[in-house]
Amino acid sequence: MSALSKESPPPRIIILIGLMGAGKTTLGRLLAQRYGIPFIDTDVEVEKAAGASVADIFSQHGEAFFREGEYRVINRLLNTGPCVLATGGGAWMNEKTRQAIRNTPSTCTVWLHVPVDVILKRLHHSRNTRPLLQHQDPRDTLTRLAHQRYPLYAQANITVHFGEESMDQGVQAIHDALQNFIPPQRVHVHLSHHSYDILIGSALLERAASLLVPHLKSRHAFIITDETVAPLHLKTLESAISTTDSHLTILRIPPGEGSKSLQHYSTLMEKLLTLGIDRHTTIIALGGGVVGDLAGFIAATALRGLPFIQIPTTLLAQVDSSVGGKTGINATAGKNLIGAFWQPHLVLADTNVLTTLPRRQLVAGYAEIVKSGLIADLTLFEWCEHHGQAVLDGDHEKLEEAVHKACVFKTRIVTQDEREQASSGGRALLNLGHTFAHAFEAEFHYDGRLLHGEAVSIGLHMALALSVRMGFAPKKDLIRLDNHLHALSMPCHPSDLPHPLKADDLIAHMMHDKKAYDGRIKFVLLHGIGKAFTHSDINMTEVKALLKEEGCL
Structure with missing residues (x-):
């Protein structure tokens, strides 16, 4: 495809940065023409706003004054629709300008990384219009500017190395980089x-x-x-x-x-x-x-x-x-x-x-995703039932989707109760299964034989089993959870632990848990999948009986 043919642009404002003479204006025009969107040169916009040339603004008011005006112009342009924006060589050096661009979700910055020798050739006939090149040796000035600016230019979303290639080749290189760029x-x-x-x-x-x-x-x-x-x-x-x-x-x-x-x-x-x-x-x-x-x-x-x-x-x-x-x-x-x-x-x-x-580590993390669904998101639990195998098989798309879903869920809980201070519910619900899990981990001395997520996997079963035993949750939900864990060959029962544990030892660990208060343990239980709640009035004889039923000594 020719660099001048139109095609759908990336849905964002494309901002070109780089030293003077890097080709931002020429390449920007061609790129905008290819995508069929407007091209805007910030220097031209600054001159329109000031009613004076860039050179005159520099000579009469200094660079600091120019950069402040440039920031205001760029900040205004960031509110426009899709376009290609060519900035002045020093625009990206202004922290306010960088922050404004980063805070605009629809932007993508592209650094045109061009060797100084190539820039010198390009600027041979236009040095008099470049304020920073009028009073010093151009090579020394450009070398100094490169040393100062490259570390900040490197913070652009995309870097495109461009030298003696044709302008069409340069546009194609930018286009290819944009197509391969996926914002997180x-x-x-x-x-x-x-x-x-x-x-x-x-x-x-x-x-x-x-x-x-x-x-x-x-x-x-x-x-x-x-x-x-x-x-x-x-x-x-x-x-x-x-x-x-x-x-x-x-x-x-x-x-x-x-x-x-x-x-x-x-x-x-x-x-x-x-x-x-x-x-x-x-x-x-x-x-x-x-x-x-x-x-x-x-x-x-x-x-x-x-x-x-x-x-x-x-x-x-x-x-x-x-x-x-x-x-x-x-x-x-x-x-x-x-x-x-x-x-x-x-x-x-x-x-x-x-x-x-390894798969074992994926299992350990996946247990926390299942936990999120059990707490308050039946839709997430159903997603796990459909896609859990793909996650544990390392499917990249499903892994990324799982991470995003779990982070959205946990963020919602944390935002409502940052320091776990809610009298009921709130962030404490994230401890579903953890009272049991921490006790299991303590018995294995955190030596690697039992991973935290593996302990949580068993702890989820135990929390729902205790809920069923206390009459809070229907047994069909426990069967549903167990079927899911078994289908993925995940640990589910205390009998899946490396060796049998004593119920009395586990209860002793629970009493030292940081969630224990005034001799009582606050358990997170379930009324059913997606319906977690906290409960502090649990007779520990019931917990001990359950542990023994599940295979503990």
Whole structure:
């Protein structure tokens, strides 16, 4: 297809950025003609608004004055329909302008990355019209500008390398990049004192320069990861961020629940303080729930609170632990007993990383999705019945859909009850199955023989079985849940555990659970699928009898 033939454009405003002479105006006109949408040159619009040329504005009022006017013009143009917008070379350097563009969902920024030597050839006959080239050597000026601007240009959604190619070839390169660009799904978490986005999609680590770096409060950030995740995903993240001026320091911990301890917390905290942090240093968690919980607690407590970003790498972390701001570590007395609520500034859920997970890890995460349906979303549970096998088989489309659905559900709960303070219902409902699950985990000492999600899978059955036993829920719903878990070969009964457990030991663990109050345990029970509620008046002899019926000693 010729670069001048019309076709349907991407449904967004295409914004071209880059150094002067990169071809933004020429390529922009051709691209707009190809798509049959308007082309707008911001320099021309600024001149119209000011009634003076760009050169005159620079000479009479200075660059700062020009950039402020340029920002106002671009901010106005962002409210127009689909178009191709060519910006001045310095427009993207204005933080207000960058923020305005990022806050407009329909935009896609394209950096035209052109070698300085090519730009010099193009500008040979037009230097007198370029204010920044009139008083210094052009090569030195362009080299200096490239050094200053490239780290910020790298935060564009798309980078297109363009040199001696023809303009038609350049338009085709931009078009191809736009066709391959799929914006991540965005779930917005709006809380009373803080808001952030959960971004969900494929290849998000590769796009960390545009998605993550704008959220860093300073140029220095610490990545906390574990020794299993680092070889798989750290290089991709580092490579993406290396195109910017951000500096990363990597801190590794051993994999597994054992790292959520006071010892590892203390060791990491001392390292952070020794290496040097300030109130703007961002802590980035790259890993599963253990890494996220530990890194989040460090972020919550270092210097009384540091910016925090979650990059969950397991299905369990993407649908559960990375969302909602619960952070913490384990104590000898029980799981997550030392912690804090500390909301992230961003959650980056790259579904591509899930392809490295064994089925057992997918099962562990999927149990939390089933839990969401059981709590208050019958439609989600029905979706699980139809698509659960595809999720566990690693179907990328269904995995991404599952993550999105679970995050939307949990966000709705967290937004209503951020700190689990509702007297009934609210965020406490997210603990469905967890009273049993945490007791199972404690008996296996968090040593990897039983994953959290596997324990939750059994805990869901136990919570519904207790509900049936107490007369709250119909037995047909328990049969329906069990049929679903069995169909996917998921753990369902205490007899599926690595070895039998004693009912008295499990009840002792439950009494130390952080949800216990005044000697009573607040259970999350069900009136049926999609109808969860909290209940504190449970006779523990009934719980013990149920555990024994289910195979405990």
